[in-house]
Amino acid sequence: xxxxxxxxxxxxxxxxxxxxxxxxxxxxxxxxxxxxxxxxxxxxxxxxxxxxxxxxxxxxxxxxxxxxxxxxxxxxxxxxxxxxxxxxxxxxxxxxxxxxxxxxxxxxxxxxxxxxxxxxxxxxxxxxxxxxxxxxxxxxxxxxxxxxxxxxxxxxxxxxxxxxxxxxxxxxxxxxxxxxxxxxxxxxxxxxxxxxxxxxxxxxxxxxxxxxxxxxxxxxxxxxxxxxxxxxx
Amino acid sequence: xxxxxxxxxxxxxxxxxxxxxxxxxxxxxxxxxxxxxxxxxxxxxxxxxxxxxxxxxxxxxxxxxxxxxxxxxxxxxxxxxxxxxxxxxxxxxxxxxxxxxxxxxxxxxxxxxxxxxxxxxxxxxxxxxxxxxxxxxxxxxxxxxxxxxxxxxxxxxxxxxxxxxxxxxxxxxxxxxxxxxxxxxxxxxxxxxxxxxxxxxxxxxxxxxxxxxxxxxxxxxxxxxxxxxxxxxxxxxxxxxxxxxxxxxxxxxxxxxxxxxxxxxxxxxxxxxxxxxxxxxxxxxxxxxxxxxxxxxxxxxxxxxxxxxxxxxxxxxxxxxxxxxxxxxxxxxxxxxx
Numbered sequence: 001x002x003x004x005x006x007x008x009x010x011x012x013x014x015x016x017x018x019x020x021x022x023x024x025x026x027x028x029x030x031x032x033x034x035x036x037x038x039x040x041x042x043x044x045x046x047x048x049x050x051x052x053x054x055x056x057x058x059x060x061x062x063x064x065x066x067x068x069x070x071x072x073x074x075x076x077x078x079x080x081x082x083x084x085x086x087x088x089x090x091x092x093x094x095x096x097x098x099x100x101x102x103x104x105x106x107x108x109x110x111x112x113x114x115x116x117x118x119x120x121x122x123x124x125x126x127x128x129x130x131x132x133x134x135x136x137x138x139x140x141x142x143x144x145x146x147x148x149x150x151x152x153x154x155x156x157x158x159x160x161x162x163x164x165x166x167x168x169x170x171x172x173x174x175x176x177x178x179x180x181x182x183x184x185x186x187x188x189x190x191x192x193x194x195x196x197x198x199x200x201x202x203x204x205x206x207x208x209x210x211x212x213x214x215x216x217x218x219x220x221x222x223x224x225x226x227x228x229x230x231x232x233x
Numbered sequence: 234x235x236x237x238x239x240x241x242x243x244x245x246x247x248x249x250x251x252x253x254x255x256x257x258x259x260x261x262x263x264x265x266x267x268x269x270x271x272x273x274x275x276x277x278x279x280x281x282x283x284x285x286x287x288x289x290x291x292x293x294x295x296x297x298x299x300x301x302x303x304x305x306x307x308x309x310x311x312x313x314x315x316x317x318x319x320x321x322x323x324x325x326x327x328x329x330x331x332x333x334x335x336x337x338x339x340x341x342x343x344x345x346x347x348x349x350x351x352x353x354x355x356x357x358x359x360x361x362x363x364x365x366x367x368x369x370x371x372x373x374x375x376x377x378x379x380x381x382x383x384x385x386x387x388x389x390x391x392x393x394x395x396x397x398x399x400x401x402x403x404x405x406x407x408x409x410x411x412x413x414x415x416x417x418x419x420x421x422x423x424x425x426x427x428x429x430x431x432x433x434x435x436x437x438x439x440x441x442x443x444x445x446x447x448x449x450x451x452x453x454x455x456x457x458x459x460x461x462x463x464x465x466x467x468x469x470x471x472x473x474x475x476x477x478x479x480x481x482x483x484x485x486x487x488x489x490x491x492x493x494x495x496x497x498x499x500x501x502x503x504x505x506x507x508x509x510x511x512x513x514x515x516x517x518x519x520x521x522x523x524x525x526x527x528x529x530x531x532x533x534x535x536x537x538x539x540x541x542x543x544x545x546x547x548x549x550x551x552x553x554x555x556x557x558x559x560x561x562x563x564x565x566x567x568x569x570x571x
Contacts, residue, residue, distance in 0.1 A: 072421025077354035111266035168265040202479035
């Protein structure tokens with residue numbers, strides 16, 4: 001370490017600092033991210049600009065390397081934790097300044113399934129991309145999903161399952177939404193190791209997302225499509 | 234070497250393990266989201282039928298219905314205090330079926346993951362994980378399991394914690410991991426990394442290997458990755474019967490018995506000694522696998538192209554071993570000193 005030069009964040013110019021934040025996010029350095037967010041705020045940056053350029057920008061690199069099999073779950077979790085720490089400073093400020101919203105997602109792991117690693121990743125990456133996320137945690141029965149999407153006025157429902165024994169439950173949730181006539185009010189994304197695209201289609205989801213990075217891209221595409229439809233209609 | 238599995242391994246070139254637990258139980262009416270382990274108490278005949286299905290199809294070894302019988306998973310069903318009891322029941326029913334088989338059949342006590350994250354980014358401590366695994370291990374041992382069988386693990390930390398628990402329970406064991414992310418485990422471990430980890434354990438397993446994951450092709454690539462390390466330890470191959478599809482309200486795996494028969498002989502030629510299936514592998518698959526292995530003349534290790542041609546393509550171009558190991562290394566970023 002001794003041959004490395006100390007970097008003093010506050011001495012970096014804006015461009016270098018944002019670059020350094022991308023690197024620090026990549027390395028999961030939570031305290032450095034918090035410090036840098038505060039420095040940019042002091043320099044008069046809009047919270048929304050810090051979110052998009054520094055945090056979302058950095059998490060996009062993490063997401064790409066995760067998708068390409070260069071980073072794996074442990075590194076991504078550390079990066080996401082660092083991002084979250086920065087977000088928690090920005091969140092109240094974003095609300096005050098009326099920054100644009102990407103959309104809202106309710107997410108949870110289905111009944112019987114404890115595996116929430118994938119879901120947590122999606123949740124953090126979605127936040128990293130500027131979405132508002134309501135995380136229902138693990139082991140959710142159909143009633144909890146439906147209550148939450150209605151109460152939160154969500155745009156997207158995300159469901160995750162990691163076990164063969166729990167993945168059919170996603171269909172139970174979608175079928176119940178169909179019965180209640182609310183299926184088409186929401187974008188439904190599903191994910192989890194045992195799933196595939198064909199399975200997603202067969203149970204009536206809008207899309208299957210292979211990993212958290214794909215989930216973010218898919219969510220963006222569907223939200224844009226929705227906005228366009230709303231504008232056209 | 235007094236345990237039953239070691240004796241059997243010495244006398245045979247290969248052993249046929251079992252197939253799916255979940256897929257079979259669904260066909261018997263298990264509801265999605267319910268804990269299969271409760272059936273050890275509530276539906277013992279169905280669990281006996283599950284076990285007998287594998288034994289009658291020719292399995293030399295089968296796993297107990299205790300995959301989720303640890304405090305962390307049972308908590309979902311408010312049964313976190315029943316890990317020992319439900320594990321013991323699972324093993325007792327298995328012992329009963331194995332002893333009636335009329336030939337040597339090994340009862341392998343299934344130990345699945347806790348579902349929690351360990352290590353720097355996680356919440357589960359090593360000590361808590363060891364305690365949880367030990368409770369399950371003692372139940373399986375007291376119920377009459379011959380060997381403990383750790384499966385579907387992603388994190389090396391969790392594998393090590395289970396190994397320590399099994400040492401405390403003074404039981405021989407086997408342990409497989411699930412390689413489902415670009416040829417690695419979800420936590421980024423390659424097949425080569427696993428061999429190094431396993432060899433470094435103070436109480437190494439009798440056999441190690443891969444289960445579940447993506448498809449049969451990927452699993453064989455992983456097995457070849459183990460073998461390439463020159464390990465002397467027997468290798469386990471338990472791959473899924475193809476890929477899950479949703480048909481008529483049920484999960485169906487698209488791998489036919491014929492395909493799994495080919496997978497079994499290719500697994501043998503790739504270096505595996507204990508060969509079985511995972512999700513979607515039913516008794517008819519096991520029967521075909523047994524017949525194929527019995528009639529198989531050992532051949533050269535199949536190439537990856539041959540595997541892809543017979544069993545289907547791979548989920549990723551590389552699995553992070555061999556020549557790809559260097560390029561897949563995480564790029565180092567400049568780092569600020571605290």
